[in-house]
Amino acid sequence: MRRMSGRLAVTAVMLVLGFLVVVQLRSQAANEGLSGVSVQELGELVANLTTRNDQLRDEIRTLESQREGVAGAVERGDSSSLQIRTDLNRVLGWSGALPVTGTGVRVAVDGSLPGTAVNELLNELRNAGAEAISIGAIRVVPGVVVTGPAGNLVVTGIPLADPIEILAMGQSEVLSGSLTRAGGPIAQLAARYPGVAITVTAEDRMTMPATNRDLNPQLGRPRL
Amino acid sequence: MSQIVARVRAIPTWQVTLGLALLGLGFLIAAQLASEGPRIRYTSQERTPLVETALDLQAQQDGLKQQILQLRSDIEDLEATGEGGATVTQDLNRRLEQARIAAGLVAMTGPGLVIQLSDSSAPVPPDGNDRDYLVSGQDVLTVVEELWLAGAEGIAVNGERVTNATAIVDIGGSVLVNSAYVAAPYQVTAIGPDTLFDTLTTSPGFVDFIRARAETFGIGVGYAVQDVDLPAYAGSVNLRHGRVEPSPGAMSLPAASAVPGSGAP
Numbered sequence: 001m002r003r004m005s006g007r008l009a010v011t012a013v014m015l016v017l018g019f020l021v022v023v024q025l026r027s028q029a030a031n032e033g034l035s036g037v038s039v040q041e042l043g044e045l046v047a048n049l050t051t052r053n054d055q056l057r058d059e060i061r062t063l064e065s066q067r068e069g070v071a072g073a074v075e076r077g078d079s080s081s082l083q084i085r086t087d088l089n090r091v092l093g094w095s096g097a098l099p100v101t102g103t104g105v106r107v108a109v110d111g112s113l114p115g116t117a118v119n120e121l122l123n124e125l126r127n128a129g130a131e132a133i134s135i136g137a138i139r140v141v142p143g144v145v146v147t148g149p150a151g152n153l154v155v156t157g158i159p160l161a162d163p164i165e166i167l168a169m170g171q172s173e174v175l176s177g178s179l180t181r182a183g184g185p186i187a188q189l190a191a192r193y194p195g196v197a198i199t200v201t202a203e204d205r206m207t208m209p210a211t212n213r214d215l216n217p218q219l220g221r222p223r224l
Numbered sequence: 225m226s227q228i229v230a231r232v233r234a235i236p237t238w239q240v241t242l243g244l245a246l247l248g249l250g251f252l253i254a255a256q257l258a259s260e261g262p263r264i265r266y267t268s269q270e271r272t273p274l275v276e277t278a279l280d281l282q283a284q285q286d287g288l289k290q291q292i293l294q295l296r297s298d299i300e301d302l303e304a305t306g307e308g309g310a311t312v313t314q315d316l317n318r319r320l321e322q323a324r325i326a327a328g329l330v331a332m333t334g335p336g337l338v339i340q341l342s343d344s345s346a347p348v349p350p351d352g353n354d355r356d357y358l359v360s361g362q363d364v365l366t367v368v369e370e371l372w373l374a375g376a377e378g379i380a381v382n383g384e385r386v387t388n389a390t391a392i393v394d395i396g397g398s399v400l401v402n403s404a405y406v407a408a409p410y411q412v413t414a415i416g417p418d419t420l421f422d423t424l425t426t427s428p429g430f431v432d433f434i435r436a437r438a439e440t441f442g443i444g445v446g447y448a449v450q451d452v453d454l455p456a457y458a459g460s461v462n463l464r465h466g467r468v469e470p471s472p473g474a475m476s477l478p479a480a481s482a483v484p485g486s487g488a489p
Contacts, residue, residue, distance in 0.1 A: 037396025049281035052403035093468030095327035102466020127391035215326035220334035
């Protein structure tokens with residue numbers, strides 16, 4: 001009898017132990033990393049995630065419509081070439097393989113910045129949702145990095161003359177607001193490089209060239 | 225001594241098990257209470273709703289990305305079904321597949337390198353800044369840029385493919401990549417030539433990075449030269465504020481045979 005009650009006690013304690021292990025692990029996983037994030041940063045994170053999720057839903061609507069179009073064409077026995085051309089054009093424009101025209105901002109840098117600072121501006125423009133970027137006459141695509149000290153910048157082997165001009169396609173208010181906000185990248189660069197003035201102006205129409213780079217992979221293979 | 229041993233041996237097994245389990249229970253209750261502490265503080269600072277919203281949005285984002293990858297896969301399958309048609313359709317399909325590969329919309333595999341960046345384990349001096357001892361967005365961005373310069377042809381960070389829309393920014397002590405929240409350790413994975421490691425590690429920019437971050441603050445930098453997998457970019461490729469200019473003077477569409485492993489006949 002005594003042995004039986006002992007077993008029951010062990011079982012009960014083990015059950016509680018198991019439950020607490022799960023609770024502990026879950027609470028740790030949920031808060032991992034976010035514990036160091038301030039309220040202001042959390043606000044930015046929520047805004048960032050919301051914008052991104054809206055873009056993803058937009059992409060889903062486009063893809064659903066495309067799937068319907070292709071399915072309809074296949075059912076009718078048509079070649080779906082119009083659908084494919086539309087999608088091809090979209091992907092090539094987005095990737096930088098074709099030129100694009102649209103609205104956005106022009107960022108003019110009066111004075112000399114080092115390559116690292118220019119890359120910070122490009123990164124911030126991407127963060128603000130820029131759909132296409134060019135610097136000088138060079139389309140910014142994966143692999144395009146600005147290098148060199150102030151006054152001697154180089155992009156993909158091509159010298160970049162001052163004053164630097166960056167075009168970014170996207171919602172001009174958001175792009176401009178992101179760069180010029182208090183404590184934002186322009187304010188930070190102004191503090192680090194006092195002789196440099198950066199201005200951002202909205203553009204109703206601007207065209208960005210296609211990249212000259214070969215975007216096709218030479219070593220990688222599609223993963224099946 | 226022999227009496228003590230005999231008394232210990234006389235204790236029933238279930239009592240020993242119960243004793244150990246209660247010890248574990250006590251430990252876990254203490255840990256749970258300790259982890260509740262900050263959350264109670266967050267509640268008073270109205271942090272909890274923001275944390276929950278962020279986690280919920282991140283979970284939604286994961287679901288949306290899966291949906292995008294599935295839709296792209298469905299469309300590719302449908303297009304392949306219609307491939308029995310005209311030669312022009314077959315050609316367009318091949319070009320589209322190549323364009324997707326070039327844009328980072330297809331998962332890839334190939335030779336390359338993994339660089340792992342981890343937070344410093346060095347003690348922060350009293351006059352030091354905690355943030356200096358954590359891997360920052362700028363650190364990850366620097367490694368990505370140095371990898372591009374060293375000849376990488378595709379890069380991912382903690383499962384997020386780096387494309388021309390990718391921003392890498394700080395958020396608290398962690399990083400956002402493609403607006404997805406990722407935490408240390410950061411694995412920067414790159415497909416590239418055999419020379420990638422040597423070119424990277426001898427580049428002045430990377431040497432400066434190691435000196436400034438690894439040697440000064442103890443940021444961990446690990447390397448593995450190996451075959452790597454890159455995920456597909458699962459974000460939007462819509463141009464909402466512009467349109468494509470199909471200029472004849474622009475870069476021509478990629479040639480059908482230029483992409484390795486695309487499955488083109």
